[in-house]
Amino acid sequence: MKESWQNLIDLIANPKATFTRLKSKPKWGSAFGVFCVLVVVLAWIVFPFTQKFINPQYTGSLADVELFGSTKAASMVFVAVGGIILGILCAVVFSIGLAMVSRVLKVNEALKFKHIFAAWWHTILLNPVIFFINIAFLPVFRRVEDIETVVDMRIVPGVHMLVTSVENQYVLFFLSYIDVLGIWSIFVLTVAVSTLAEINKTKACLTAVIIWLLRIGVDTLFQVGSSS
Numbered sequence: 357m358k359e360s361w362q363n364l365i366d367l368i369a370n371p372k373a374t375f376t377r378l379k380s381k382p383k384w385g386s387a388f389g390v391f392c393v394l395v396v397v398l399a400w401i402v403f404p405f406t407q408k409f410i411n412p413q414y415t416g417s418l419a420d421v422e423l424f425g426s427t428k429a430a431s432m433v434f435v436a437v438g439g440i441i442l443g444i445l446c447a448v449v450f451s452i453g454l455a456m457v458s459r460v461l462k463v464n465e466a467l468k469f470k471h472i473f474a475a476w477w478h479t480i481l482l483n484p485v486i487f488f489i490n491i492a493f494l495p496v497f498r499r500v501e502d503i504e505t506v507v508d509m510r511i512v513p514g515v516h517m518l519v520t521s522v523e524n525q526y527v528l529f530f531l532s533y534i535d536v537l538g539i540w541s542i543f544v545l546t547v548a549v550s551t552l553a554e555i556n557k558t559k560a561c562l563t564a565v566i567i568w569l570l571r572i573g574v575d576t577l578f579q580v581g582s583s584s
Contacts, residue, residue: 360386367478371544375475375551382474387481392440394484399436401491402509442578447476450570464554475548482544483575486512486537506579512537525580533572542568 360383366374451473458467493511503509507516507528514535516528545564550557 363387363478364390367481367544371547372551374478375548378474378478379471379552382470384474384477387477391443391477391481391484394481395439395443396436398484398487398491399432399439403432443480446574447473447480451476458553464552467552471552475552479545479548482541486541489537507532526576529580530572530576538568
């Protein structure tokens with residue numbers, strides 16, 4: 357257990373140490389638990405903002421749900437459970453896909469699904485952390501009345517702020533991930549790929565960028581799709 361928590365600490369301070377340990381002991385339970393807690397906390401924090409654009413077809417159903425006597429609680433549970441289920445599906449699908457690719461390309465034959473699955477749950481923790489950073493600044497720069505779309509909740513300056521002529525919410529939300537925090541995610545993914553797959557930094561970085569783009573693509577479809 358101590359090693360599992362050390363993996364989480366080193367994910368921020370020394371990611372190479374985290375993935376080196378996961379290479380020999382692919383433990384993911386603690387990372388998954390922290391992910392679930394962060395998603396639930398985030399669902400509670402952002403509810404005043406997200407309730408404005410939760411898809412009306414879900415709102416009608418939630419109005420009939422008696423959960424602790426509160427439609428608000430039901431709505432937050434819906435957001436949290438949706439995020440956790442999406443996280444699990446992505447973890448399984450991406451891990452299987454990456455394991456198959458590693459076999460086809462004959463990359464480090466010792467690399468198995470369990471290693472990729474464990475690494476996935478650790479690297480995906482950066483997503484809620486980055487979201488927390490955005491939310492931390494949200495009350496400073498936005499009022500609830502100012503939030504009209506999910507893109508309005510992206511406070512950290514990104515490429516989406518440079519393309520004012522674009523109105524497509526999917527494109528804007530996708531571009532909002534391209535910022536300083538996005539570079540941090542790519543760096544951690546690069547360390548994970550180079551350590552586990554045992555390939556050079558250039559190939560690892562290219563692979564990390566592809567994985568990251570796929571991740572934010574899925575997140576964009578979920579976030580914007582559920583609010584439109």
